[in-house]
Amino acid sequence: MALVLGGSVIGSVGAVFLKSGALVLRRTWSSILFNWKLAVGVVTYLLSSVLYVKGLSNGELSVLFPMVSLGYVCTLLWSRLFFNEKLTRTKFAGVGLILLGILCMSFGNR
């Protein structure tokens, strides 16, 4: 439970680093290789998927839904805070539908 919880939060932070690393990319090798934000993003993203798989293999699949939704809520929050992205009704509708779909799916996997 705690593993997957940590995994989803870490994953959303990883996405923030990936995005900020992507924004400073240029068409040179050095901007790709010495991009510490990108490196942190890749490592945290990997870490989150490892935690996820570990948590899921220990616990049951029913924890998947609350954890995934937490990850989405965190990501919306971070993108508002760090990138000044507007949180529109369309976005909430899209995310809501996706969460509803994942909820349905987790019932089907029971």
Next chain:
Amino acid sequence: MRYPYLLTLPYCRGSVDCYHGVLSSVTVLSETSVVEGHKRRRAVFIVVACTLIGALAQVFIKLGAAHLEHPGLLATAIGIFTIPTLFAGYFLYGIFTVLLVYALRDAELSILYPVIALSYVWVTLASVAIFHETMNLPKALGVAIIVLGVAVLGRGGTS
């Protein structure tokens, strides 16, 4: 192309000309937002392709993990280079990451991150097709609703 209209704006005497100048500058504005929308849609399509690649990677990793004798971290690290299916899986994960970073340059994180949920759809379809898991109504409904949600995000998040 649009410059002449904007340049005539200071010189215009008649109201029609002024109106025209303002109108054309509005057109320029909406053209940039069209470009933004186009970029966003392209980024969403790239992430959709990403999730397909990511799901394929998971299938390969699952197939490759069956060849692992000890499922530890070290054995997995060695297995990535000795087991072809495992190598293919992690290689595809690499491509997934590169494409994701490429897409993140052009669109908002709050749109692209939820789209990654589409990988649940591909994984569900793949586990039915390849690993012969059963398909039931809740699963099918979930697939349909997730696809709908991604379509909503792809059509417009900035409006």
